Amino acid sequence: MEKHITSAISQAFGKFANEEFATPIQNFINSSYVSLMGLDMSEFHAPQTYSSLNALFTRKLREDRVFSLDSDDFISPCDSLISECGVLESEYALQIKGMRYNSDELLGEHFSSEEKAIVHDGTFINFYLSPRDYHRYHMPTNLKVLRAVHIPGKFYPVNIPSLKKRVNLFVENERVVLLCETQNQKRFYIVLVSALNVGVMQVAFEPRIKTDADALQSSSYSYENLYCNKGDDFGCFEMGSTIVVLAQKDMLELDVKAGENVKYAQTIAKLVI
Known part of the structure; x- marks a missing residue:
């Protein structure tokens, strides 16, 4: 199976998302993404704490959520x-x-x-x-x-x-x-x-x-x-x-x-x- 054009697009975007830009530029990118997409960051660290756009994408919860312990x-x-x-x-x-x-x-x-x-x-x-x-x-x-x-x-x-x-x-x-x-x-x-x-x-x-x-x-x-x-x-x-x-x-x-x-x-x- 040959690689599809969508793979090339995704790989190119991945390189950009993983790039760690200078702090002012990265803060602008992260804040702009949060604003543009309407992210609710109340359970996460502030946007400027993430070193790349990908780090923001893959953010972890500050505290894990509570879920039912009932095995069913x-x-x-x-x-x-x-x-x-x-x-x-x-x-x-x-x-x-x-x-x-x-x-x-x-x-x-x-x-x-x-x-x-x-x-x-x-x-x-x-x-x-x-x-x-x-x-x-x-x-x-x-x-x-x-x-x-x-x-x-x-x-x-x-x-x-x-x-x-x-x-x-x-x-x-x-x-x-x-x-x-x-x-x-x-x-x-x-x-x-x-x-x-x-x-x-x-x-x-x-x-x-x-x-x-x-x-x-x-x-x-x-x-x-x-x-x-x-x-x-x-x-x-x-x-x-x-x-x-x-x-x-x-x-x-x-x-x-x-x-x-x-x-x-x-x-x-x-x-x-």
Whole structure:
């Protein structure tokens, strides 16, 4: 697979965002971005404390948010808009109302037909992170990571207008797929989807994954004892993008709907026992 023009654009923007300019210039860039995008910085350090635009993008909370410790409560992994959610029709989920994507194609070639079929007729949630959102992502429940797969691809925008006009947007873009297992042995996928200017998707526990790089082939990493706790910070997007959760049938009872804005740490579903 050849590199797409959207990759070159994202890489160029990444170089600018990572540049540490002289303090007065950097302060102007950061403050202008905060003002232009309408960022709420009340939970974060002041804009002038960040050494680059990327440091501002990937900012951490000053204090972690409080979330439910009930093991049955499934929390939002990020600050986002729920662009779509609901029940898959066999292997099909909604990209946005009226436009479907195939979950088997989204998950890619490194998962067997049986592994992909786990989520057929299951539950899906699409989380869209805008450029103004907090860009870090967290584990939605106590879980075990079984596999991580990096699938190189394109970097089309994933905002709402783009979702409405480009078929198979999630399937075409670069992504990282995590196969996870809950404490009661239910399985689900967390899919990190890239977007224009979001070449880098950090995965804290797997430094071998290099997104927006020169890799043209997908890669897979398996784990035996990789356990994570609810709320664990496991990486970030460098700008806004999308997270897709695909859950096994009868695993989740959703407490959110399409069009709703959610925050990391907010309970959005119940794990079915």
